[in-house]
Structures are given as C-alpha cells and as structure tokens.
Amino acid sequence: MKVLAVHIEPKAHRHRYGRGPLLVYIASPEIPWYASRRSALAAATATVLATAAAFGVAYRSTVRALTPVEQVRREFAEITATDLSRRVPVPDHQEFRAMVQTLNSTLDSLEATVTDLRQFTSAASHDMRSPLAGIRLGLEEALMYPEEVDWPQVAHDTLAAVDRQHAILTDLVELSRLDSGEPLHMQSTDLTDLVDAELRHRPSGRVPITSDLREHLTVDCDRGLICRVLANLLDNADRHAATWIKVRVGRSTQGTAAELEVADDGDGIPPDQREKVFERFVRLKSSRELDPSGTGLGLPISRHIAKVHNGTLTVEPSHHPGACFVLRLPLSQPR
Incomplete structure (x- = not known):
C-alpha cells in the first residue's frame, strides 16, 4: 500500500537489561483518512456528483436564458422578402x-x-x-x-x-x-449669385420671370445639383404659370437657412396634393394635360437633392393664386 503522507509520533519505554537501563522507542504509523481506499473513493464520488449537479444547474439556467433568443431566431427566420409585414413578438423578458x-x-x-x-x-x-x-x-x-x-x-x-x-x-x-450616396462636390457658394447667373443664361420661356435677389447668402452646396433644382422648379412653373414667375432669395424666419423661392400664378396645388407631387412618377392631372411628355421625376429629384444637402423642399401656402416652392439650405458657418 502506497501511503501519501504519514505522521509518526515515537513513544519511549524504559526497561532494564542486565545491569543497565534500556530505553526502547516504539512508533506506529498513523495513516491519514485521505490515504485509505474507501475514503478516497468516497471523496472522488462526492466530487463527481457535486460537479455533475453544478453542470446540470448551469445547463438548465443557460437553456432557460437562451430559450427566448431561439424563439426570436425562429420567428425572424420565417420572415421573408415576400412577406415583410410580419413582426417578431416582443418577449416578456x-x-x-x-x-x-x-x-x-x-x-x-x-x-x-x-x-x-x-x-x-x-x-x-x-x-x-x-x-x-x-x-x-x-x-x-x-x-x-x-x-x-x-x-x-x-x-x-x-x-x-x-x-x-x-x-x-x-x-x-x-x-x-x-x-448611391456618391460624394457631393461641396463648395462655399453665394446662392444669390448662382441663381442670378442661371436666370441670365436661361432661354426665354412662355412667361416672363422676375427676381428679388437683393440679399447675398452663402451656403455650402454642390453647385451643379442646386442648378438642377432651380431648373426643375422653373420648368415646372413655366408649365403652369398664367402670366408670371417670381424668384426670390432670402433668409429664413429663424435666420439659420437660405431660402430659394419659385412662385407662379397658375392653378396652384391643392393642400392634400402638396406632398404627393414629390412622389416618383406621380403627375397630377393638370401636369399631364399641360405637358404629356413629362417624366414625373423632376420634383422627386429636386427634393432628394435638398435632402442630401441637409435642406428641405416644400410647397408653401401662397398669398396669390398658383404654387410656391421653397428650397431651404443651411447657411455656411463662419470660418
């Protein structure tokens, strides 16, 4: 039997042997409890059982915790491109x-x-x-x-x-x-000068254009795209105007944006249709009658250009008959 550790405590006994005393030391090894086979087996069994119990508790807790995740995964996997109306039920957890x-x-x-x-x-x-x-x-x-x-x-x-x-x-x-999010060619631009140049180079249309370009305002913009917006708005106004088109550049009421306004004296746009005209390929009845060759993409493109410039393009209420489109662009920050 191999003993892992032994503690020996000797005991002395005095005896007489012949004429002199005799001192005899007696020691017997005491085997510790963990050195016996039975004790070691019991300890090993207890350790295995404790480990198994701990693993079982941990496994059960993990399964219970991950069950909602599995349910969400199954629900999400069943949602396909042909039925995107389904939603994953919100769990209680x-x-x-x-x-x-x-x-x-x-x-x-x-x-x-x-x-x-x-x-x-x-x-x-x-x-x-x-x-x-x-x-x-x-x-x-x-x-x-x-x-x-x-x-x-x-x-x-x-x-x-x-x-x-x-x-x-x-x-x-x-x-x-x-x-596609293609980078814009942003430049610090005097919006008033840009509009004035475009108006001077624009061929004469069906009705005359008057302008109010007294205030010079600087914006950071892609000049080509802003010119495209102005051209789209002027083309739209030229189709619908009765006798005049007005263009104005000014500062917004809050003073944080430059406004480019294009107004005409045509039939105008009903309030419930003012957002619809910015939908792609949407053309109101009056537009189809006045210009059957139109694409229905000019105004949606213009609004998209305003959006990528962190601006807005809206149809505003007007004090006169006709439509009034307003492009707002953030003013350049002082450098």
Whole structure:
C-alpha cells in the first residue's frame, strides 16, 4: 500500500537489561483518512456528483436564458422578402425586449424601402414602355398605309417619344446616383449669385420671370445639383404659370437657412396634393394635360437633392393664386 503522507509520533519505554537501563522507542504509523481506499473513493464520488449537479444547474439556467433568443431566431427566420409585414413578438423578458423592438423597427424600415422600390420599379417600367408602345404603334400604322402617311410627321412623333424616353433614362440615372450616396462636390457658394447667373443664361420661356435677389447668402452646396433644382422648379412653373414667375432669395424666419423661392400664378396645388407631387412618377392631372411628355421625376429629384444637402423642399401656402416652392439650405458657418 502506497501511503501519501504519514505522521509518526515515537513513544519511549524504559526497561532494564542486565545491569543497565534500556530505553526502547516504539512508533506506529498513523495513516491519514485521505490515504485509505474507501475514503478516497468516497471523496472522488462526492466530487463527481457535486460537479455533475453544478453542470446540470448551469445547463438548465443557460437553456432557460437562451430559450427566448431561439424563439426570436425562429420567428425572424420565417420572415421573408415576400412577406415583410410580419413582426417578431416582443418577449416578456426585459433583457430581450429592447433587442426585439430594434429588430422590428429595422423590419419597418426594410418593408417601407422594399415597398417604395416595388412601386418605383412598377412605375418606371410602365413609363418606359409607354414611349416604346407609342413608337411601335405609329410605325406599324405607317407601314400598313405607307402611301397615306405623312412621313415627316411620323418622324417628328417618333423623335418626341425618343426624347421622352431619353429624359426618363437621364432622370433615372440621376436618381440612382443620388441614392448611391456618391460624394457631393461641396463648395462655399453665394446662392444669390448662382441663381442670378442661371436666370441670365436661361432661354426665354412662355412667361416672363422676375427676381428679388437683393440679399447675398452663402451656403455650402454642390453647385451643379442646386442648378438642377432651380431648373426643375422653373420648368415646372413655366408649365403652369398664367402670366408670371417670381424668384426670390432670402433668409429664413429663424435666420439659420437660405431660402430659394419659385412662385407662379397658375392653378396652384391643392393642400392634400402638396406632398404627393414629390412622389416618383406621380403627375397630377393638370401636369399631364399641360405637358404629356413629362417624366414625373423632376420634383422627386429636386427634393432628394435638398435632402442630401441637409435642406428641405416644400410647397408653401401662397398669398396669390398658383404654387410656391421653397428650397431651404443651411447657411455656411463662419470660418
């Protein structure tokens, strides 16, 4: 038997041997309790049982804690792109409530984005087909009765349809560029001078344009994009104005933004339609009647440009008949 540790305490006994005393030391080893087989086996068994019990408690606690996570995972896995209306039920566990609410908020944004994309794709495909269908129909009729056709007029109509197709494609490319988050070419710009230059170089339209450009205000902007907004607003005003268009540059009421205002004396926009005109491919009845070749993308592009400049583009109430569009851009900070 191998003894791990032994404690020996000797005892002395005196005896007489012959004529002299005899001192005898007697010692017997005392084996500690943990050196015996039975005790060691009992200790090992107790240790194993205690470890197993601790593992069982820890496993059960872990499973109980992760059960809500597994439920959330299963619910989230069942949500697909074809049915983004489903949401993950908010659990009772306070620890997971915030996480699930964040997931549902993300799903809300994703659903809105996908819905907008589907509507945009549907509208874009419809508007892309319309010019092609017109071209095809005109050419088919011309080929059926070639002797009776005014071929110069057919060519003129075909070119008009091609121009509309080209305008739609150009606007779609511009929207794609804006949506991609491409960096802007920002420059410190005197907005009044920029507007004045654009008005001087703009060809004469159907009605005269008057301007109020007395206040010089500096903004940080992509000049090309702001010129695009001004051109879109002036084109829109020229289609609807009866006798005049007015352009004004001034400071906002709060004094923190520059305002570019384009107003006309046309029929105006009903209050319940003022946000709708900024939806892609949406054209009010009056717009379709006045300009059938329009794309319905000019105002949405203009608002998007305002947004990427941390500005706004809105239709404001007007004191006179007609529409009043106001572009607001943050003023440049003093350097």
